[in-house]
Structure formats: C-alpha cells, structure tokens
Amino acid sequence: MSVPVTLTTSPKQKPAADSLGFGKFFTDHMFVLDYSSAKGWHDGRIIPYEPISLDPASKVFHYGQAIFEGLKAYITVDGEALLFRPDRNFARLNHSAERLCIPAIDEQQALEALKQLVEVDRAWIPAEAGTSLYIRPFIIATEADLGVDESTEYKFIIIMSPSGSYYAEGINPVKIMVEKKYVRAVVGGTGEAKTSGNYASSLISSKEAHEQGYSQTLWLDGKENKYVEEVGSMNIFFKINGTVVTPELTGSILPGITRDSMIQVLKHKNIPIEERHIAIDEVIDAHTNGTLEEVFGTGTAAVISPVGRLLWEGEELVINNEEIGDVSQLLYDTLTGIQSGKINDDFNWTIRLT
C-alpha cells in the first residue's frame, strides 16, 4: 500500500560528499502522518520538505511529548540501496510511545512508507565510503491546550539527511569523561525511551566534557552513581580479560539496535559476551591490573567508537595504547561490511529496496 506523493517543484542542490557532516542537510521530501483521537493515525503522505506550522500552545513545546528514532540507508558496493534493521527502529518507537502516552503507529505501514520515501529521494543517498543517508522518524504532540495531560493530536514525520563519515579517517579512539555530578536517567524514569527530554537533560554534561577536551560523557546509574550505563549517544562495551561485558538493560538504558547487533555478532564469532551490572570500580580495577583490553561505544552514527582515554575522578586512564582493539575492529568490519553489502548478511538484517 503506497501513500500519495507530492513531488517538489524546486529540488535542492545536493551538497558535496566531503561537506556533509551530520544532520545539516535535508532531502527534498518528507513523510507526514497525522493523528487525532477521532480519526486515529491518518492521511499519510510524502510531500516536499517544508516547515511545520504549529500553534504556540502545542503540547510538544510545553510538555515534551516527543520521541524519535535514528537509522540509515546505504548504497552497497553493487549500487543497491539498503536499510539496516528498520523494523527494530519502529518497534522501539512504539516502545517509547507507550512510555510517553503517545498512540502506537502501525509498524509495517511505517516501514512501507519509509521505503517509499527513500525511493523518492534515492538520489540523495551518498555512495562514498563511510557516507550514508541518516533517517530521522519522530512523533510530536500538536494539540493546542495547556492542560498537563496527553495530547489528543500528533504528527509522525520522517526526514532524511545525507551524512558524512563520522570519522574522516575511519574509526578513531575518543576521549570520554565519567560523569559524577549530573544524572541521565533513573529506573522508573524515561531512560529506556528515545524521548527528547533525555537529550535535553544531557546537554550540560556534554558541554562540560567538551570544555575539558572530552568528546562525550559516560553516565553512571542514577540511584547509586556506581554502575556504568551508557555514553552520550552510544551504548558501551568493555573487554576485560578476554570477555566482552556490556551493561544489562535495566530500564534506564537505551536498548541500542547497534548494541544488539554487536552482541549477536560476538556470539556468532564465539567471543565471550556478558550483559550484566558493571561498577565503574570494576573498570578502574581492571585497568589497574592490566586486564582492561578494550573499551568501545556502539551506535547508529559511528557504528563503533573505541575509547582511547577515560577520565575518572581527575585521573585519565589510557586504554589499549589509544589504539583500535582487535574486537572493535572485527565488529566494525563485520557491521559496515554487511551495511555496504561487501560481506554476506548472515543475520538477515538488511532490507534491499527494489
């Protein structure tokens, strides 16, 4: 079932591949689907990319009912367009919707609409190594009413942005600061939902990290400030004495789709992987006794970010000589290999557009 398409009459010029950056340019079209309590989700359509006009009393501006997803379309080495696990993104969007009292979307219809939108703007998918078309589905509350309760009207929108290689030179170890003052999320809160408020809350920590020369924050749990949770925009993994360990999903951690893919690849390669609580003290101890072999973050944007330095209580731990570890490299090669069509998709994760 396809949705009606209104093509733009003034297509934009496409930016050069080396000027893309992340999330700065947008394609010619967008998908929009409306919700009202009377009609449910209705009127799905692909239209030219254009501003949204909203009443200033719209609930999204006041009470933050806003959730989103991030995924990518790639051009394979054979020139085909593919999506990576998009079904998981729409499933997670509905999981976030439930927490925020937003009505669920039809995941299958959303996927069909996305495929149609990517086809319409297919020429916007950059083909250079490391580049991709970043896709941002999101839902916002649009009812104009200041009562503090869930909105009766919403918009589900998909916009797309051609994006450059996250690191110009491939994968590159980053410097991360362990955050002790601010808290991202606590069990019972919205940490496992991909909602705008989680990001708003984290900005001050990133800002302070940047000022000290670190690229992101490593969050600890909100109850005890003791257990590792996740990095600013990534899940986190530690290789300690041959075993890869990542925090289990406790309810305050975002269930990353790249995280899940990495765990499956590790199991497939027979590399020991544990999902469990990890105290920051365990990480420090492992570093002290020489068993902290690799640290890396995973996420849609960078796929893998090895952590070269970790700041904790004023001391900087250097990890694996600030080099990319074997497991990090293997995971990166496997995932980007599948995404670029260079290696076989044994996991059935990719959807090729016909």
Add this chain to the structure above:
Amino acid sequence: MSVPVTLTTSPKQKPAADSLGFGKFFTDHMFVLDYSSAKGWHDGRIIPYEPISLDPASKVFHYGQAIFEGLKAYITVDGEALLFRPDRNFARLNHSAERLCIPAIDEQQALEALKQLVEVDRAWIPAEAGTSLYIRPFIIATEADLGVDESTEYKFIIIMSPSGSYYAEGINPVKIMVEKKYVRAVVGGTGEAKTSGNYASSLISSKEAHEQGYSQTLWLDGKENKYVEEVGSMNIFFKINGTVVTPELTGSILPGITRDSMIQVLKHKNIPIEERHIAIDEVIDAHTNGTLEEVFGTGTAAVISPVGRLLWEGEELVINNEEIGDVSQLLYDTLTGIQSGKINDDFNWTIRLT
C-alpha cells in the same frame, strides 16, 4: 523601554466566564523574542497570536530544549490589573535555562514586555471571582540541525489564556495516589528545572492515577523511593501535630513560587513551618497515630488543593475527614486576598499595572 506592537485586525470573541476551563482559549496577541548566537536575544515584538512556522529538524522536536513558566494576572476588587510575583518567574526561567544550556534572558526586559502585553490584552483578564489570566512564557530551541548539542537559535514567547476557577465550588479536597513504580526526577537530573521533559515523563503516572479515580500523583525521590517530593503540578505540605512540614529543595524538586509564598505567610502568622526530608513512612505513621492534621498541595493553578484521600500500597488514608483544614483555609484566603486586592499586600508581592 517598550517593544513594537502589531495589533490584530481580527480580534477573537471572548469566551463566557463559565466556559473558560484551563489553557483552552488564548488572547489576541503574543510576545516573541528571537535569539541567534550572532545577535543574542533580539527583535522583541508584540504581534497577533498566530502559528509558529518551524523547520522539522528544529531541535525542540528532537532534543527537548524547552522550558516554561506559569503565572497569572488578576483583576482586583477595585478593577485594577495586577501580576503576582512575576520577577520570581523570570528568575526561575533563567535558572531552568542554565540547566538546559539555553542563553539567559534579560529578566527586567522580559517583565516590561509582559506588562506591555497584558496591557494590550487587558480586556481578556476575566474579573469573575476565582478567574484569572494565565500567562505562559516559554523558550524553545529552533535551530534546524540534528547534532546532539545546544541550539544556536531560540524563541522566547509569551502567550496568555483566560482561565476559570480551578474548582467551581472554591477549594475542594482531592484524591492523590502515591507513585511507587515511576520516578519523576532524581538529584543530578532536571527535577528543579521547569522543562518540558519532566512533564512528558510524568504523564503515564497521571494517566494510571486517573484510571484508578485519583486526580494526581505524589512523587517519591528517585534514589531511595522513600522521601516525599512533590505532587503532579504542585508542591506538597503536611501539618503534623501542629507543625507544617514541606520537603526541602534537594535539587530534584521544583522550587514553587506559591510554595515560597506559603512558607512566608506561615512564618508571618507564627505557624511552625519546617523544610526538611519527609519519608512517606512518617506521613503514614502520623496518620496512624492521629497527628496528620492536614495535607495540601500548592501551585499557581489552584493556589491550594487540600488532599482528602491518599492512596499508599493499596490502602486509602482519609485526611481531616476530607474537609478543608484551618491552615489550608487561612493560606488560601491570604493568598487569594492579596491577589484580588481584598487584603493588604504586606509582602510587596503584587505589581499593579498603571
């Protein structure tokens, strides 16, 4: 210093006083102030109330940089218009701005703009007992860029809504449910900022409370799920054995302006008042031994909401026979008396518009 005014050419019909409700109708004009990193806050203006046009990549939709305030204008018994402690709202807005990495506004200029806006729409302030003009200043991030960092562009907007009496029959005891599953905020998070994400996170709890016949949620702290913090849209007070107790401001509680006013009135009346940690167990114990004399919430919308029933672990505590207590009544009469000009403003809290 006044800002330029563009008057509407199509004024709306004003709703009848008995149909107002809360936050449903908006006046003819709004105040808008823009921010860019190059110009700072600039171009303050009063214009007809109208939709805002935003790029779908605007950061407010994705990363939730959105803060707000709520205050009221009243018509006194002498027919004058007055504002109640508006300086405190703009100070708190800047406090919220700091936590969310939003550039500070000039509080004095914002107050002058607000006074000018209220003058322009003065005919919209309802004069019936218990009614008022609810004022909603808010700031949203408007830069169109999906990078997870603070916006370089914002809008500060003030909209206004004529609002009815919160309780048709004056003040009326409400039923409150103590929340054990969900958490509103944790120290290190955004609990003391008035940001949209805090409200988004709370909706599911209110929804479940409503389904069980309760009007709001009483939140416990996020670390130990033990100490009382605040109610959905109010701060909370307990009168135990002659002393009024309210949770101290720990960093996860909203510093309510009505809360502060109540504390000052209590001190002025020589009624014992303590700001300190209060475990929910202490409240239950006081009820059991008969010393829990009153429970009430305070906030801009309702001024005072006595709590008649409190649900805790499946048991419902009936408080003060579901009647309004003496202290609740005294505080309500004092605050609404000052706001309506019926009693003298010994605290210098009101600003009369000339």
